[in-house]
Amino acid sequence: MERPAEIPATLWAQICKRATPPPNGRPVSLMNAMHVKRDLRQALPMESAVAVYAKLMSLAPGCRTVEMEIAPLESALEAGAGPVTRLNCGGAPLSNRAPVTYGPAQVPGFDNRGRRVLSGWLHGATVFGRSALIAQEGRLLLDATAEERVALPVELAFDPIVFERSAPDRAQVLVETGAPRRRFPRALSMLGINSVSFGHWMMEHLPQFLAAQAALGVDLSMPDGARLPVLIDTHMPRQHVQSLRFFAGAQGLDLVEVGKGEAVEVAQLFVTQNWMHAPHLLLTDQGLDIAALHPTAIGLAGTYRAVSDRVETLVASGDAAEAPAERLFWARKPNRHRAIDNWDEIRGKLEALGYKTCFPEDLSFDEQIRAIRGARRIAVQNGSGSLGLFLAAAGTRLLYLSHPDMSRLAMQVEAHAQTGVEMRVLAGSFSRRTDRWVDQSNYRIAEPDFDAAMAWLDAPMQEGAP
Numbered sequence: 430m431e432r433p434a435e436i437p438a439t440l441w442a443q444i445c446k447r448a449t450p451p452p453n454g455r456p457v458s459l460m461n462a463m464h465v466k467r468d469l470r471q472a473l474p475m476e477s478a479v480a481v482y483a484k485l486m487s488l489a490p491g492c493r494t495v496e497m498e499i500a501p502l503e504s505a506l507e508a509g510a511g512p513v514t515r516l517n518c519g520g521a522p523l524s525n526r527a528p529v530t531y532g533p534a535q536v537p538g539f540d541n542r543g544r545r546v547l548s549g550w551l552h553g554a555t556v557f558g559r560s561a562l563i564a565q566e567g568r569l570l571l572d573a574t575a576e577e578r579v580a581l582p583v584e585l586a587f588d589p590i591v592f593e594r595s596a597p598d599r600a601q602v603l604v605e606t607g608a609p610r611r612r613f614p615r616a617l618s619m620l621g622i623n624s625v626s627f628g629h630w631m632m633e634h635l636p637q638f639l640a641a642q643a644a645l646g647v648d649l650s651m652p653d654g655a656r657l658p659v660l661i662d663t664h665m666p667r668q669h670v671q672s673l674r675f676f677a678g679a680q681g682l683d684l685v686e687v688g689k690g691e692a693v694e695v696a697q698l699f700v701t702q703n704w705m706h707a708p709h710l711l712l713t714d715q716g717l718d719i720a721a722l723h724p725t726a727i728g729l730a731g732t733y734r735a736v737s738d739r740v741e742t743l744v745a746s747g748d749a750a751e752a753p754a755e756r757l758f759w760a761r762k763p764n765r766h767r768a769i770d771n772w773d774e775i776r777g778k779l780e781a782l783g784y785k786t787c788f789p790e791d792l793s794f795d796e797q798i799r800a801i802r803g804a805r806r807i808a809v810q811n812g813s814g815s816l817g818l819f820l821a822a823a824g825t826r827l828l829y830l831s832h833p834d835m836s837r838l839a840m841q842v843e844a845h846a847q848t849g850v851e852m853r854v855l856a857g858s859f860s861r862r863t864d865r866w867v868d869q870s871n872y873r874i875a876e877p878d879f880d881a882a883m884a885w886l887d888a889p890m891q892e893g894a895p
Contacts, residue, residue: 430484436472444468448485455664456689457486459559459622463587463710470593475601479592488690489608494592494601499578502563502570502702503547511550514644516701517728519545525726525839526846528829529885532878534856536835536842543725544574548640548701555610555694557590558687559662561622561709563698569600577706580721587710588622589690608692613685615651615697617641618660619673620687622709625662627789628813630669633703636732638673640701643735648680658683660693671794675743676736704729705840714866717836724840730847733819737848740820744802747795753803754785756887759818761810762788769810769830770860770873778879779808782887789814806886811868816841823849828886830855832862832872855882 432441447461447468457465465485469478475494483492506513520542527538555564563570571578578597585594592601619638623629638659641649649657661670663686673682687693705724711717758779763772776786784806789797801807801821809815811831818827827845829838833856845852857874 430481433473433477433481435477436469440468440472444485459587459589459689460710462486462589463584466586466592475592479603482592483603488603489605491606493604493606495604496595496599497564497602498568499562499571499598499600500568501574502572502700503545503574505551505565505568505570506547506549506700506702509549509551511552511697513547513549515545515547516640517543517546517704517725519543519723523725523727525724525843527839528842528852528854530854530856531882532854532856532875533833533858534831534835534854535833536838536854536856538839539719541720541723543728544577544702544704544706544723546702546704546725546728548644548699551695551698551700553696554698554700555692556616556618556620556660556687556698557693558620558691559622559624559689560588560590560620562588562590563618563700564602564692569602572702573706573708574723577708577721577723580718581706581708582712583708584710584712603690605690605692610692610694611685612694613658613696615655615699616658616660616685616693616695617649617699618695620660620662623707624669625665626709626813627666627668628816629707629709630672631813631816631819632705632729633707634669635672635676636704636729637701639676639732639736641699642676645699647676647678649682656683657699658685660685660687662686663688666790668790668792668794668797675794675798676739678739678743704732711866714868715864719837719840722837722840726840726843727847729819730844734848737820737822740798740802744799747799753800755803755805756782756784757800757804757807758784758786759801759807759809759814760786760788761812761814762790765812766863766869766871767811767832768871769857770871775830775874775879778883782883784808789817805890808886811835818850819844819848821845821848821850824890825850826886826890827852828855828882829853830857830874832857832859832867832870834859834867834870853882853885855879 523543585591706722808828857872860873861871863869
């Protein structure tokens, strides 16, 4: 389209570059779309900015914004007509223990009060592809309390249906009046802003799915015999879809793909809150107060502990290509951020001790679970793949390799402890410290610290004990 006169040529070139879909056929990333919204509002009033954005993103004719209130999801669930299950009452004091550490680690334990976690039916809801928001009765429902929203610096325009936040509790929402909508009498939504990230999937979406199975049955059948369709985002990693099919077993699932930003109306939507508030996109993780996320590690651990027997049965029923390795290096590709500078050296030392290197993204979900359940000792790098280890068997030892800034790690340590898995931390010194998101920093592990940590990880085990 032609450049609007109000937008400088250099800014317009940047906008057009970010608004161009990648050559792999996927839609424009949420990050690039967010920057396009910001850039347009820098030069244009709201109505004009939205009109240009709609053309650049090929949205339906008649696209406009409507200001809507942001309200807590838990309040809508409690006020609904259907019964509500309290998976956690919230408010109880919790302790998240600090791990044993090696190297220059900063892994404090912390005390907090876990959040309330509810599940139940929402009536007359609209969900959106890749969105964390649910529309109901003219409001946007977000799985965050007012306290959590104030405590955490979140860029709400990262969400595909939000053009900009207009106030702490209000947002300008994109509405495509000319776009057709699919409608379902009942559904379970796995849609979300975090649905493409494996770590968030294991912390949020998969526990929600398992909670639905616990409430409705493994086959998600309703009293009238119909089966609940499961809404999923297009272009999700294959392992996320495989995880749903893995836990569905022979019963199978009715999966329905939803495009980014697409609105789907559901007369009765089954919803489960998360065990912690996990916003996206944080403006920065510097100075983040982990207690403000109100994580409930014991609840998250309980979700996975409850399906442990099912996991064993499903693993045993599958076809094993080879015997699992007792020692694993659950690795991260060395060319990515959060990298270990002396990665080749660390990998060589681990493999010399009999540790098999695995990149989880190269494995199917079934293969990941088979490898994890078969291992007794696992060295794992800081990254989202590490959260797949919530499904490790009791008695497993985990050595977590990371940079020194790990203020959020005690929650993960506590969740593993609740499932009978001991997790210790091996930290390296920063080699490249990023400013906006410290968690993406690179690091280097010192040889004496590695040797001390491996003396624990590789020490003989007593049968039945970590």
